[in-house]
Amino acid sequence: xxxxxxxxxxxxxxxxxxxxxxxxxxxxxxxxxxxxxxxxxxxxxxxxxxxxxxxxxxxxxxxxxxxxxxxxxxxxxxxxxxxxxxxxxxxxxxxxxxxxxxxxxxxxxxxxxxxxxxxxxxxxxxxxxxxxxxxxxxxxxxxxxxxxxxxxxxxxxxxxxxxxxxxxxxxxxxxxxxxxxxx
Amino acid sequence: xxxxxxxxxxxxxxxxxxxxxxxxxxxxxxxxxxxxxxxxxxxxxxxxxxxxxxxxxxxxxxxxxxxxxxxxxxxxxxxxxxxxxxxxxxxxxxxxxxxxxxxxxxxxxxxxxxxxxxxxxxxxxxxxxxxxxxxxxxxxxxxxxxxxxxxxxxxxxxxxxxxxxxxxxxxxxxxxxxxxxxxxxxxxxxxxxxxxxxxxxxxxxxxxxxxxxxxxxxxxxxxxxxxxxxxxxxxxxxxxxxxxxxxxxxxxxxxxxxxxxxxxxxxxxxxxxxxxxxxxxxxxxxxxxxxxxxxxxxxxxxxxxxxxxxxxxxxxxxxxxxxxxxxxxxxxxxxxxxxxxxxxxxxxxxxxxxxxxxxxxxxxxxxxxxxxxxxxxxxxxxxxxxxxxxxxxxxxxxxxxxxxxxxxxxxxxxxxxxxxxxxxxxxxxxxxxxxxxxxxxxxxxxxxxxxxxxxxxxxxxxxxxxxxxxxxxxxxxxxxxxxxxxxxxxxxxxxxxxxxxxxxxxxxxxxxxxxxxxxxxxxxxxxxxxxxxxxxxxxxxxxxxxxxxxxxxxxxxxxxxxxxxxxxxxxxxxxxxxxxxxxxxxxxxxxxxxxxxxxxxxxxxxxxxxxxxxxxxxxxxxxxxxxxxxxxxxxxxxxxxxxxxxxxxxxxxxxxxxxxxxxxxxxxxxxxxxxxxxxxxxxxxxxxxxxxxxxxxxxxxxxxxxxxxxxxxxxxxxxxxxxxxxxxxxxxxxxxxxxxxxxxxxxxxxxxxxxxxxxx
Numbered sequence: 001x002x003x004x005x006x007x008x009x010x011x012x013x014x015x016x017x018x019x020x021x022x023x024x025x026x027x028x029x030x031x032x033x034x035x036x037x038x039x040x041x042x043x044x045x046x047x048x049x050x051x052x053x054x055x056x057x058x059x060x061x062x063x064x065x066x067x068x069x070x071x072x073x074x075x076x077x078x079x080x081x082x083x084x085x086x087x088x089x090x091x092x093x094x095x096x097x098x099x100x101x102x103x104x105x106x107x108x109x110x111x112x113x114x115x116x117x118x119x120x121x122x123x124x125x126x127x128x129x130x131x132x133x134x135x136x137x138x139x140x141x142x143x144x145x146x147x148x149x150x151x152x153x154x155x156x157x158x159x160x161x162x163x164x165x166x167x168x169x170x171x172x173x174x175x176x177x178x179x180x181x182x183x
Numbered sequence: 184x185x186x187x188x189x190x191x192x193x194x195x196x197x198x199x200x201x202x203x204x205x206x207x208x209x210x211x212x213x214x215x216x217x218x219x220x221x222x223x224x225x226x227x228x229x230x231x232x233x234x235x236x237x238x239x240x241x242x243x244x245x246x247x248x249x250x251x252x253x254x255x256x257x258x259x260x261x262x263x264x265x266x267x268x269x270x271x272x273x274x275x276x277x278x279x280x281x282x283x284x285x286x287x288x289x290x291x292x293x294x295x296x297x298x299x300x301x302x303x304x305x306x307x308x309x310x311x312x313x314x315x316x317x318x319x320x321x322x323x324x325x326x327x328x329x330x331x332x333x334x335x336x337x338x339x340x341x342x343x344x345x346x347x348x349x350x351x352x353x354x355x356x357x358x359x360x361x362x363x364x365x366x367x368x369x370x371x372x373x374x375x376x377x378x379x380x381x382x383x384x385x386x387x388x389x390x391x392x393x394x395x396x397x398x399x400x401x402x403x404x405x406x407x408x409x410x411x412x413x414x415x416x417x418x419x420x421x422x423x424x425x426x427x428x429x430x431x432x433x434x435x436x437x438x439x440x441x442x443x444x445x446x447x448x449x450x451x452x453x454x455x456x457x458x459x460x461x462x463x464x465x466x467x468x469x470x471x472x473x474x475x476x477x478x479x480x481x482x483x484x485x486x487x488x489x490x491x492x493x494x495x496x497x498x499x500x501x502x503x504x505x506x507x508x509x510x511x512x513x514x515x516x517x518x519x520x521x522x523x524x525x526x527x528x529x530x531x532x533x534x535x536x537x538x539x540x541x542x543x544x545x546x547x548x549x550x551x552x553x554x555x556x557x558x559x560x561x562x563x564x565x566x567x568x569x570x571x572x573x574x575x576x577x578x579x580x581x582x583x584x585x586x587x588x589x590x591x592x593x594x595x596x597x598x599x600x601x602x603x604x605x606x607x608x609x610x611x612x613x614x615x616x617x618x619x620x621x622x623x624x625x626x627x628x629x630x631x632x633x634x635x636x637x638x639x640x641x642x643x644x645x646x647x648x649x650x651x652x653x654x655x656x657x658x659x660x661x662x663x664x665x666x667x668x669x670x671x672x673x674x675x676x677x678x679x680x681x682x683x684x685x686x687x688x689x690x691x692x693x694x695x696x697x698x699x700x701x702x703x704x705x706x707x708x709x710x711x712x713x714x715x716x717x718x719x720x721x722x723x724x725x726x727x728x729x730x731x732x733x734x735x736x737x738x739x740x741x742x743x744x745x746x747x748x749x750x751x752x753x754x755x756x757x758x759x760x761x762x763x764x765x766x767x768x769x770x771x772x773x774x775x776x777x778x779x780x781x782x783x784x785x786x787x788x789x790x791x792x793x794x795x796x797x798x799x800x801x802x803x804x805x806x807x808x809x810x811x812x813x814x815x816x817x818x819x820x821x822x823x824x825x826x827x828x829x830x831x832x833x834x835x836x837x838x839x840x841x842x843x844x845x846x847x848x849x850x851x852x853x854x855x856x857x858x859x860x861x862x863x864x865x866x867x868x869x870x871x872x873x874x875x876x877x878x879x880x881x882x883x884x885x886x887x888x889x890x891x892x893x894x895x896x897x898x899x900x901x902x903x904x905x906x907x908x909x910x911x912x913x914x915x916x917x918x919x920x921x922x923x924x925x926x927x928x929x930x931x932x933x934x935x936x937x938x939x940x941x942x943x
Contacts, residue, residue, distance in 0.1 A: 012718070016332075017335070018322045018325075018326070018339075019326060019332055019335050019336060019339070020326070020332070021326065023369075025379075059390065059537040060390075060534060060535065060536070060537055061540075062537075062539075063536055063537060063538065063539050063542035064534065064536075064542075065387065065532065065542075065546075066532070068753060074331075076331045076333065084331070084332040084333060084363050085331060085332070087332060088331060088332045093534060094745045098327070100327070100349050101327060101329060103459065104329045105329065106529070110529065113291070123528070126528060126529075126555075127528060128677035130528065130532060130546065130549050131546055131549055131550040131553065132543065132546035132547075132550075133543075133546070134547055136550070136553060136554075140553070140554070143557055143560070144524060144528070144553060144557065146524050147524040147530060147560075148524045151523070151524055151525045151526050153892055153900055154897045154901070155897045155900060155902075155904075156898055156901050156902065156905075157899025157901050157904075157905060168525050169525075169526075169529060169530075171526075172525065172526035172529065172530050172788075173511065173512040173526075173791040173792065174526060174790065174791050175526070175529070175530045175789060176788065177394050177790055178394060178530045178531070178532065178533050178534060179530070179534055180394075180534060180535060181535055182385065182386045182389060182535060182536050183382075183386075
């Protein structure tokens with residue numbers, strides 16, 4: 001930790017601390033992990049932009065079925081993630097982030113086609129990714145999707161807008177516990 | 184809610200049909216359709232023919248779909264999607280008093296990422312100028328905006344550059360103070376090492392096992408953090424003054440005890456060297472400590488008031504935790520339709536997992552859960568026959584009778600062992616051997632190990648409908664067993680031991696010490712045999728699998744330890760030290776045992792709801808131990824030759840004396856006490872509380888009603904919107920009908936029952 005402390009000035013750390021939900025120690029930890037992904041690139045430039053293939057080697061992302069969506073949501077440009085994007089990601093997934101911020105990003109992650117609505121196709125992708133190699137039949141998938149829409153879709157338009165998503169997820173008690181990456 | 188589109192249930196939903204339902208997409212045969220649409224006037228023909236439209240409902244070839252930009256423009260202009268309203272609502276929500284609270288607040292939805300920064304800056308600037316809280320709340324406001332870090336930085340920089348309006352000096356000072364306060368608060372919570380304890384260990388465990396197992400370790404950590412202030416209270420107010428007293432005492436000759444030498448066995452039994460030390464109640468004096476002249480410290484008041492202090496502290500912490508947990512996980516969740524599937528899918532994945540094996544296991548577990556619930560929906564459950572139902576309930580009744588019989592038997596066994604082996608040898612004045620003093624704790628711990636296994640065996644016959652119920656009933660029975668045995672012990676100590684043993688408070692303290700130590704030994708042995716040896720066996724014989732970590736059992740053990748601690752603090756002020764050491768040792772042993780010896784479980788574990796149950800149990804046990812200890816303080820005669828309350832009838836007599844002294848000196852105080860302790864006052868307070876409860880309940884049910892009404896309103900509004908958009912699309916399509924083959928238009932799911940002719 002002593003070595004990485006010299007990487008950032010006190011001012012920069014302060015700045016990061018006010019813009020994210022992490023403490024200074026956690027920010028330095030995150031940088032350490034970021035460096036572990038591609039040491040030579042990060043030593044050269046502490047805010048280096050790493051290609052997504054390297055980012056996906058991060059332990060929590062490597063086994064996550066939604067890793068490409070997460071990378072897409074949090075990267076500021078298409079070809080990679082900078083350290084600041086990575087920090088942003090860890091800040092949203094941290095303990096200190098309030099629930100509404102997490103809900104917002106969860107919505108973006110689960111919205112595969114990017115149309116700001118979670119439709120049947122998005123849900124189908126989510127469920128398929130969740131069960132991995134154990135396949136569910138089409139009928140079962142459809143039934144699950146129907147059940148979810150029945151529970152969540154308030155105005156019956158077969159898609160979940162952000163308001164409906166937020167409304168239902170606020171009732172789900174396990175959301176904050178599961179949507180978290182400890183640093 | 185609605186299940187009227189039954190005709191679609193056999194048709195698989197394919198992407199092109201979905202696109203057709205989205206009014207943005209219309210089928211075209213002509214590529215320059217969009218230009219035509221713009222040129223045409225939209226005419227509304229009165230003879231709108233629904234059946235004509237329905238014929239071509241599903242004949243879409245999705246390769247010929249073209250994105251309708253006009254429709255998108257129209258949708259974007261809808262008021263519900265306007266950014267200004269949303270941003271305004273969001274920024275208004277930000278300035279609510281509880282900025283950092285966990286209550287729901289609006290977020291700023293960013294539909295178009297490109298030029299929205301300026302808009303946000305303007306909105307925030309507006310609000311900041313109005314409320315003039317630039318210094319304190321700018322950071323929190325900027326942090327909430329869901330955009331990238333660099334954009335947040337530019338927004339913040341733009342806002343900070345605003346010219347400083349003239350602020351009065353006192354306001355400036357107030358801002359400076361609140362800023363400093365926020366910084367210190369942030370520093371204490373985030374930067375202290377104490378709250379950060381064992382972070383890397385918890386991370387490793389979570390990576391391998393997920394949030395379910397790590398919840399046990401977090402509970403352990405929380406318990407440690409609660410015990411540390413208790414220890415500091417007793418240490419600062421009781422132990423240190425007493426040590427000072429011993430060294431600064433004026434009369435050194437009357438040393439009425441002989442401290443024995445320290446042999447290793449005291450760690451187990453708690454007697455011997457520890458007997459005449461600050462460890463136990465009996466050693467404390469009832470005199471006044473006077474280190475320097477003029478500074479008096481009355482030990483007897485200190486002892487009682489410190490106990491009141493730590494019980495009050497525990498009450499506040501536990502009450503707050505329990506209420507917060509209950510509110511978060513039960514109240515906010517109820518009051519709406521049960522939404523099981525949604526949370527199963529959306530909250531299904533545990534983002535903290537790092538190991539590939541656990542990830543695969545988690546996927547498998549989710550798959551199993553899905554299959555199970557889908558199967559449960561599909562099979563029509565035939566009503567159980569009367570005979571089967573009666574049989575099931577008879578079995579359950581029988582099992583409950585057995586369970587209660589076992590609990591009573593354990594209670595009796597505890598009583599017998601205590602009488603025979605703890606008291607009688609002491610009274611016979613023979614030196615108690617180590618074995619006899621340790622027998623009672625040994626018996627207690629082994630009952631607590633074996634009887635729950637019998638309970639699990641019996642539960643297999645009870646055929647619960649859900650595994651959740653089986654878990655809760657098992658936990659309830661285990662807690663009843665423990666509570667029963669502790670109740671028997673407390674009765675034994677307060678009634679029998681107090682009249683028969685010479686310095687009964689020290690005796691009680693020692694018993695509790697021995698119980699704690701024996702409990703720890705059993706926990707370590709359990710880890711060793713059930714987890715370590717089992718892993719070695721699994722390496723040798725393939726049929727034996729590695730153990731799964733029994734979260735419920737271990738957490739209940741922690742609750743039991745803490746209840747022993749609360750029972751014992753009054754009689755053994757240094758017991759928190761023992762408990763803290765025990766918790767630390769348990770943590771490290773369990774942590775290494777879990778990662779080396781256990782395998783992750785396939786069964787789902789609802790961490791949040793079981794957490795509420797555990798906090799509830801610990802609260803109930805706290806109340807019971809408080810009642811037991813207070814009964815001991817108020818009713819039982821304190822022993823006459825040891826301890827700070829030697830000369831009093833009961834320990835509480837000290838306080839009565841103090842209060843009557845104050846009453847004599849300050850008459851007002853006496854009046855106040857008389858009023859507060861009178862029965863009329865207490866009755867009035869109770870009635871007031873009942874009224875508040877009833878009022879809150881009526882408000883809650885009226886809000887539930889309102890929520891239902893709003894939901895119904897939302898549904899009908901949605902139908903309205905769909906209908907109108909449909910109509911628009913249909914009109915457009917009809918307008919270009921002459922140029923292209925009849926496109927798709929309104930699939931049947933988007934129909935409303937209303938007759939369109941009514942509108943024109």
